Amino acid sequence: MNKPLWSASLSNGETLYEGKGNYRRLPGKLSPWERLLQHLQNTGATITSLSLYTDGGLRWNLPSAGKNPHFHEFTNAKKPISYKMFRKMGNDILGKDAGKEDLYTVAHAEYEGGHTVEIWVNDDTRASWSVLL
Amino acid sequence: MATFIWTLQGTTPTTIDATDILQFAGTGGFDTPVVVGAFNGTTHVKSSVGVDDSSGNTPRNNKFISQAGGTSGHSQADWGDGTEDLDAILSAECALKINFSDAASVSITNAIFYAYDGATPATAPTGVTFVAAEQGDINFTAAEGSGSALTLTDQSAATSHDFFIVPSVSPDSAGLKDSFSLRIELTYS
Numbered sequence: 001m002n003k004p005l006w007s008a009s010l011s012n013g014e015t016l017y018e019g020k021g022n023y024r025r026l027p028g029k030l031s032p033w034e035r036l037l038q039h040l041q042n043t044g045a046t047i048t049s050l051s052l053y054t055d056g057g058l059r060w061n062l063p064s065a066g067k068n069p070h071f072h073e074f075t076n077a078k079k080p081i082s083y084k085m086f087r088k089m090g091n092d093i094l095g096k097d098a099g100k101e102d103l104y105t106v107a108h109a110e111y112e113g114g115h116t117v118e119i120w121v122n123d124d125t126r127a128s129w130s131v132l133l
Numbered sequence: 134m135a136t137f138i139w140t141l142q143g144t145t146p147t148t149i150d151a152t153d154i155l156q157f158a159g160t161g162g163f164d165t166p167v168v169v170g171a172f173n174g175t176t177h178v179k180s181s182v183g184v185d186d187s188s189g190n191t192p193r194n195n196k197f198i199s200q201a202g203g204t205s206g207h208s209q210a211d212w213g214d215g216t217e218d219l220d221a222i223l224s225a226e227c228a229l230k231i232n233f234s235d236a237a238s239v240s241i242t243n244a245i246f247y248a249y250d251g252a253t254p255a256t257a258p259t260g261v262t263f264v265a266a267e268q269g270d271i272n273f274t275a276a277e278g279s280g281s282a283l284t285l286t287d288q289s290a291a292t293s294h295d296f297f298i299v300p301s302v303s304p305d306s307a308g309l310k311d312s313f314s315l316r317i318e319l320t321y322s
Contacts, residue, residue, distance in 0.1 A: 027292075031237040033322045034290055086242075089233075090318040091137040093149055094251065094311075100151075101137060 002054040004105040004121040006085040008036060009066070012045040019055070033085050050083040050107050052121050060119045060128055062109045080109035080117070088120070135235040137317065141178050142230050144191035152181040155229075155315065157302045163188065172197045172303045176228050193228040197264050197301035200273060208272045210299060219299065220271045227268050227297035231317055240290045244319035245282035246298055251314040254279040259312035260305050268297035285319070 005018035016023055016036060023032040049064035065079040090102040103123040110116050118131040139149040149155055159165035160174030163185040167173055176194045178186040198209040203218040210219050212226045248263040250256045257277035264273040265283045276283040288294045304310055
């Protein structure tokens with residue numbers, strides 16, 4: 001099954017995809033996300049929208065910080081001030097879940113005031129949750 | 134693909150496979166009980182068919198002695214050389230090593246370690262008192278349930294990350310304690 005990957009649109013007009021071009025996963029090299037952070041540092045660009053996607057056509061979008069949303073409701077919605085992606089993994093020993101590895105890919109948007117919105121997607125089942133923190 | 138490997142350290146490490154049991158036992162060795170109110174005297178890896186997988190590997194044991202009885206209020210433990218301040222333990226002397234690896238070089242943040250009842254991560258294990266520390270910590274953490282977890286140190290980008298843990302457990306009552314799981318959670322990117 002295809003794993004969730006990130007897609008980021010940048011303030012300089014680029015849209016970058018984990019798993020494609022310079023952002024393929026390369027053994028022993030910095031992860032694609034770490035390379036994206038380097039690219040942001042080198043160019044001064046910022047992330048204006050962040051999504052998770054699979055090669056199978058699934059997509060999960062965070063609210064965008066872009067200026068041209070398709071619907072009026074999005075124009076009035078508060079816009080995130082920053083984005084990040086991470087993967088969360090848990091593992092047990094002892095008990096009924098021993099050996100089970102839970103892995104989620106998470107897209108995270110932060111708003112003024114420290115509030116955050118996260119989308120968690122299970123790497124195996126594709127089940128997803130939205131979390132307000 | 135990201136992977137965890139849990140190891141009971143010793144003269145030779147013993148990998149703790151998914152079907153194995155990390156056994157906290159008494160001073161008498163494998164399959165001997167820990168006295169109620171006392172802490173583990175030995176630690177072993179028990180296979181799903183009851184075999185002592187760590188036999189012959191001289192497995193490490195980390196025993197809680199006090200929470201604040203050491204120098205400047207440091208915790209104390211015994212890892213085979215008598216009572217010492219917790220922060221004197223070396224990574225090789227920690228009973229538990231958890232390795233996380235990924236093909237790519239990833240950084241680790243927000244890693245936590247705790248015991249729970251095997252069903253609900255927020256719930257403390259049943260019938261035991263569990264404490265843990267990361268190598269270098271000065272005090273033990275009562276790491277029972279995800280809300281009281283031991284916080285592990287962030288690690289910068291690499292393809293392999295080791296966490297060295299000092300675990301110790303005491304039964305609150307007589308009997309087998311199997312509502313008891315250990316769990317690690319971490320964030321990587």
